Amino acid sequence: MDAGGPSDVWARGDAYERYMGRWSRRVAELFLARLGAPAALRWLDVGCGTGALTSQVASRCRPRTVLGLDRSGEFVRAARAAAPVPARFAVADASALPLRDAVFDAVVSGLALNFVEPPEAAVAEAARVVRPGGLVAAYVWDYADGMALLRLFWDAAAAVDPAAAALDEGRRFPLCRPDPLRALWTGAGLTDVTVGSVEVPTVFTGFEDLWEPFLSGQGPAPGYVATLAPGARDRLRTRLAATLPAGPGGSVRLTARAWTVRGRRPPGPPQ
Structure with a gap:
């Protein structure tokens, strides 16, 4: 996952796994199931982070090859350590892929587009490296309303x-809504563009299970928490705890929605 603004730090794989990785793997499963892609494809995962989507491609899609790329060397190391064969990983910038034209059958990206600058360049690069008729698809969290x-x-x-x-x-992130995602895909010259959603449960064993990842400094919300003085952090903690729904045994049961987008490269070069 590429970094964004000054508070959008994404570097430590273990911290990301506790914060978002455990939910992103569930979204990756649903995303791939809905793509319904055939076996033996050459896959590229752009902004692969700790490898949630790449690993799902490797284990579920019977790929010919699958390559995950991310700008964070720490994320790439974490992904490489956990992913099954035949997944491979490398460090690369989503906006300037070190790859030849038209060498993949499917290019995907999970939860990364809002942290790439500019996202238009990343989608244009995805369209460049996929073969004519090939698939370009992604998903992003619904930060506006659906990520409880x-x-x-x-x-x-x-x-x-x-x-x-x-x-x-x-x-802050306009790509957390359907219309901007559709416009991004069509703007890159992709056709047959469709937008949908997937939703997964996010169940925490208790408040501490929910709160502790916010202390990691990884990502916009934890980055904000890291700037707070102890008193302000305690006030935020108390306020957040008071607003959460109470579940059995103190559990906290929420849901997370992601928007998906897919399209295909038409015959000939990207528009």
């Missing part, structure tokens, strides 16, 4: 610190 964990977090943060509202991913 972050919606509750930022609402609590803004309640105790109005300035925090400007950092809310739902405001």
